[in-house]
Amino acid sequence: MHPLLTPINRFGLYLLAWVPLAGILIYLMAVPGRLGWLDATVLILPLCIIYQFVCLSAWYSCKAAPIQKSTGQRLWLTHVLAAAILSFLWILLAKLLAYGLSQLPAFQELDRRFASQLSVLFGAGFLLYLLSVASHYVILTIEDSNKAEARVQETSILARDAELKALKAQVNPHFLFNSLNSISALTSVDARRAREMCILLAEFLRMTLGLGEKASVPLSEELSLLHRYLAIERVRFGARLHIEEDLQEVSKSIQLPPLLLQPLVENAVTHGIANLTDGGTVRLSGQSYNGRVLLAIENSFDPESGPLRKGGLGLKNVRERLEARFGKAANMRVSAEAGKFRVELSFPVDPDEVKS
Amino acid sequence: MTKQDEKKITALIVDDEDLARLVLRELIETHPELEVVAECANGFEAVKAVTGHKPDLIFLDVQMPKLSGFDVLELIGTETPVIFVTAYDQYAMRAFEVHAVDYLLKPIGRERFEAALERAKSRLGEKLPPPPELAAAARAPKQFLERIVVRDGTRVTLIPVGKLDYAEAQDDYVALASEGKKHLKQQTIASLEACLDPDRFVRVHRSYLVNFERVARIEPYGKDSRLAILGDGTRLPVSKAGFARLKILLDQRA
Numbered sequence: 001m002h003p004l005l006t007p008i009n010r011f012g013l014y015l016l017a018w019v020p021l022a023g024i025l026i027y028l029m030a031v032p033g034r035l036g037w038l039d040a041t042v043l044i045l046p047l048c049i050i051y052q053f054v055c056l057s058a059w060y061s062c063k064a065a066p067i068q069k070s071t072g073q074r075l076w077l078t079h080v081l082a083a084a085i086l087s088f089l090w091i092l093l094a095k096l097l098a099y100g101l102s103q104l105p106a107f108q109e110l111d112r113r114f115a116s117q118l119s120v121l122f123g124a125g126f127l128l129y130l131l132s133v134a135s136h137y138v139i140l141t142i143e144d145s146n147k148a149e150a151r152v153q154e155t156s157i158l159a160r161d162a163e164l165k166a167l168k169a170q171v172n173p174h175f176l177f178n179s180l181n182s183i184s185a186l187t188s189v190d191a192r193r194a195r196e197m198c199i200l201l202a203e204f205l206r207m208t209l210g211l212g213e214k215a216s217v218p219l220s221e222e223l224s225l226l227h228r229y230l231a232i233e234r235v236r237f238g239a240r241l242h243i244e245e246d247l248q249e250v251s252k253s254i255q256l257p258p259l260l261l262q263p264l265v266e267n268a269v270t271h272g273i274a275n276l277t278d279g280g281t282v283r284l285s286g287q288s289y290n291g292r293v294l295l296a297i298e299n300s301f302d303p304e305s306g307p308l309r310k311g312g313l314g315l316k317n318v319r320e321r322l323e324a325r326f327g328k329a330a331n332m333r334v335s336a337e338a339g340k341f342r343v344e345l346s347f348p349v350d351p352d353e354v355k356s
Numbered sequence: 357m358t359k360q361d362e363k364k365i366t367a368l369i370v371d372d373e374d375l376a377r378l379v380l381r382e383l384i385e386t387h388p389e390l391e392v393v394a395e396c397a398n399g400f401e402a403v404k405a406v407t408g409h410k411p412d413l414i415f416l417d418v419q420m421p422k423l424s425g426f427d428v429l430e431l432i433g434t435e436t437p438v439i440f441v442t443a444y445d446q447y448a449m450r451a452f453e454v455h456a457v458d459y460l461l462k463p464i465g466r467e468r469f470e471a472a473l474e475r476a477k478s479r480l481g482e483k484l485p486p487p488p489e490l491a492a493a494a495r496a497p498k499q500f501l502e503r504i505v506v507r508d509g510t511r512v513t514l515i516p517v518g519k520l521d522y523a524e525a526q527d528d529y530v531a532l533a534s535e536g537k538k539h540l541k542q543q544t545i546a547s548l549e550a551c552l553d554p555d556r557f558v559r560v561h562r563s564y565l566v567n568f569e570r571v572a573r574i575e576p577y578g579k580d581s582r583l584a585i586l587g588d589g590t591r592l593p594v595s596k597a598g599f600a601r602l603k604i605l606l607d608q609r610a
Contacts, residue, residue: 177443178373181462185375188382238374275421277372277398302421304503304514 002059003139015052022048025124033117039110042101047094051125054086055132062136079133087125091118160320171208172266175232176201182236197235204228211258216325220252226265230282233269240279241269250286254293254349257325263314264297264343272299272341294346301341315343322347364391365480366409370402370428371417371441376462380415380441383469390473399423399431404510406432413476415460418442418451423505423512429454431507437479439472500553504532506539513539517556521570522592523548525563533590558605560584560598568605 004014022044029040058079065078095118098111179201186194207225211217234241261284268282280300287294315334322330326347333344367390371377377395384390393409396402399420406414416438418425425440426447440451443462451459457479458472504515521533525545532539541548549557549565560566570586574594577583582594584602594602 174443177462178376181379181443181464182373182375184463185379185382189378236373236375240372274372274419277400277421304422304516 002056003143004056004059014056018048018052021128025121028120028124029114029117033120035110035113035117039107039113042107043094043098043110043114046097047090047121050093051090051128054090055129057086058082058129058132058136062133062140067137067141079130083126083129083133086129087122090125091122094118094121160324171205172270175266175270178236179232182232186235193235197232200228200232204232208259208262214258216255217258218253218255219250222256222258222261223247223252225259225262226284229262229265230269237269237273237279240276241273242279242281244281244283244285246283246285249288250293250295251288251349256347257321260318260321260345261295261297263318267314268297268299268341272301275302276300288349291349292346293349294344296342296344298340298342300339301336303339318343318345365389365413365477366391366393366411367413367415368392368394368396368402368405368409368411369415370396370399370405370420370425371415372397372420373417376417376441379464383464383466384415387473399425399428400512402428403431403507403512406436407510411436412480413457414438415441418444418447422514426450426454427505429456431505431512437476439476501551504541504548506532506541508539515539517552517567518569520557520567521586521588521590522564522566530565536588555605555608558598558601560592560594560602562595564592564598566592568602571602574599574602 003010005011025048026037026040026044029035029044030037033040035043061078061082065075067075070078094114095111098114101107102110102112179197183194183197183201186197204225207221207228211221211225230241230243234243265282265284273280273282281298283296283298285296285298315332319332322332322345330345330347332346333342335342335344367384369377369380369384369392371380374397377397381392381395384392390413393411394405396405399422402414402416402423405411414432414436416425416428418440419442420428423431425438425442429438434455437457439458439460440447440456441460441462441464445461448459457476460468460472501517503517504520506513506515515532515534519534523545524531524533526540528542528544529540530543530545530548532541545559545563545565549559552565556568557565558568566584566586570588571584572587573585575583575585577593580596582599584592584594586592
């Protein structure tokens, strides 16, 4: 479809652009051409209305000879020839119209007076057509670059989706092996606890696999996953792992991307508590205000245990998923002060209300 | 008949997880010729226990707080056979490069455990080269030390490399100057240099390795030689070659 005909307001703009052009032509005929204002207007107005449609045809020749793929010579030849033929046909039409008008008493001898202006009209038609060609090339180039940009964006979105899907479904194998080792230890000393741990682990795995499929889950589901994860790690780390939770203020039905908090809690345990000889606390807390939720995961860490993983891959992944879901309305803050590593997520309770 | 046959083989268990130690103890206790002399929950305890109990065999976890299994090995040397025990398989290569007897993956199966034990028994009494050079050899290229572990008797000190001012060669030892104190470590200055980021530490002299950040200025000193003055006023000799290396680093940063 011709880009200037749809949408309708774009066609309107095109027509509007012709108003000054028609005005100039009328002036040229009326004053330097000495036709008089009335004669010039009656003659030129219908001619312009017809020619603006003729100029739209430039789109087809522009499409047939794309500017990037055609030689300069061929471009010139095509368009100059088209311009010459079309403006020639146009002045033939003009001559015919002038002759027809001259039969009326009000426009007597218009055709004779107009004859000297034919060359001016031919030149104008020629130039107008070339101008139209140039504009069409501009439009085509803009359209192409828009399309290319859209394609790039689409591919990057697809790539990120795939990446996120892969990351979501991942269970840390070391977590699995360490848990199995704990179970194997418990079997001989405390068979009941060994069985409990088996069940916790099975539930955790089942939930992880199930949650990965969904676009969003209520906080209650994410929390029950976290509780299982922490219960398993508590068996492993024993008294070294303290867990605190302060989430009364937050509604458990708020929606968030699945497994968003899990990697943060896992980081808190594996990079925080596991590096402390005397252990430490993982604290989950939340607040609600002004239609937003703030969730914070805080853990003790050892400042001497190598560089802090402030920009780690896990954190980057969480940030990206948060942004993919809530856009600019989401906020993530990471801080490490006085032996406390803290990640804060804040996002709107109802994303559809805020999303623009 | 050697002494080993009459006496029980003493073993040390090092793991930061109670349950992981429990599994090992159970497996070891099925062998009457073995005796667990101590269990340690971290690397510091392990270094202390090695000095105190002089065990014949060590079961050593890799991932532990503060001091990893590799750090412990670096501190205690390779005289005692070590079997690494871990849930991570990516350290296996490194473990064998530091002459570990074996590398057990958690959860530990009985057959695998028996095989490791057999290997350990055949290694009892063998002498192996001292560890620091080995530890350096085992470090992946382009991966530099973040901290240096130093042992003084049973006390273990961790020096983050950012806090190391300079190192001075003293025969088979290096003296590490950090925060106004000097720590002695059995290592050559060349092997220490190889473990440190060359963009941060410069060998300014045959016997001196300096933290580039600490150098305040360079002054001429006699013919052909110079002195590096550190921020705290310490003066270190700079050889001709050392000055050339300093200049390269200065030009890079300029």
